[in-house]
């Protein structure tokens with residue numbers, strides 16, 4: 001492409017980026033599959049409408065490579081691949097429950113796969129590249145890249161709990177009991193941590209463990225260092241009107257987010273790993289800000305969903321201050337890549353709430369409510385590679401592994417629809433012939 005006019009260049013850039021933004025929040029489309037036979041490996045390239053989360057694993061007897069795409073669909077049938085690959089004999093694919101998409105490569109021999117995502121460049125858009133090497137040949141590390149790493153052993157979900165204030169910053173003060181916000185927040189945070197740690201597949205970290213001050217940005221850094229999946233800041237603030245009462249939950253306001261994006265950009269070395277593995281170093285500022293904004297848009301939406309569930313639980317144990325999630329430009333909520341919320345557990349300036357907030361029993365109630373909201377959020381949206389994600393996937397697979405015969409169905413159509421062979425369908429269900437009847441329930445073998 002030969003572009004001479006800077007103005008035109010800019011327009012083109014914006015036009016190219018807008019669809020990416022729109023699709024990242026929803027479904028990625030597989031737009032094509034290409035295959036090349038290199039002397040020492042076979043390369044498959046999936047053309048994608050946006051970046052994608054995926055999982056890759058091999059199966060034996062017969063040798064297969066399975067690629068599971070999250071939140072992905074297919075636009076049109078994948079064309080025929082060039083034949084003559086040393087590694088791949090056939091490509092099968094099918095949509096899966098939960099908006100996932102599975103591609104299965106039937107292999108001629110065991111392979112050692114390498115995979116990575118590529119960002120748009122030249123005539124190409126987003127791509128997932130999979131290189132297949134002979135397993136007995138040169139040793140290549142098996143790597144899976146993506147927004148989140150998914151290793152074969154499930155990892156714990158990590159929740160960063162941030163007890164507000166601390167040390168020389170006492171936070172708000174109660175009038176009657178002279179209770180200090182920093183003590184209340186630490187007490188609730190510790191109780192919340194115990195609840196999370198007791199939950200299988202989840203663990204919590206505290207951004208401060210005692211009575212000392214931690215800078216706001218440092219709190220975000222601590223969360224990031226522990227690869228937190230969620231950041232929850234605990235507060236109990238004061239209002240000039242001592243009658244003000246009730247809990248509230250905040251997420252970052254869009255306005256706060258966009259001014260913060262500029263700030264993150266100022267420190268590019270910090271920002272480079274924040275946009276789903278896309279390095280910002282070689283991008284101009286317009287592009288970088290769009291990419292960062294894109295990452296933050298998704299994070300804000302996730303923050304909102306998590307906050308809504310916590311807010312609902314808080315409403316079950318006491319009064320709420322306002323019936324919806326509130327937005328504010330709190331610095332601690334500004335991680336571009338970690339869904340974050342701030343829970344105002346109550347008004348320490350209200351005498352009744354001050355008494356509640358200093359009571360161990362009430363603190364435990366608050367911690368439990370926050371915990372239930374968080375757990376619900378992760379049950380609904382388990383991060384890839386976690387135990388909850390595996391459990392959810394198993395459940396979906398169990399649901400999917402049965403099929404009720406509909407009028408007009410044939411065994412071969414059912415087999416094709418589920419990417420399994422007729423023979424395996426027959427043996428799984430101990431069928432002696434291809435005859436089936438409407439209403440009969442078939443077990444679908446796992447691919």
Ligand SMILES: [Zn+2]
Nearest residue numbers: 164235236237
């Ligand atoms: Zn506070």
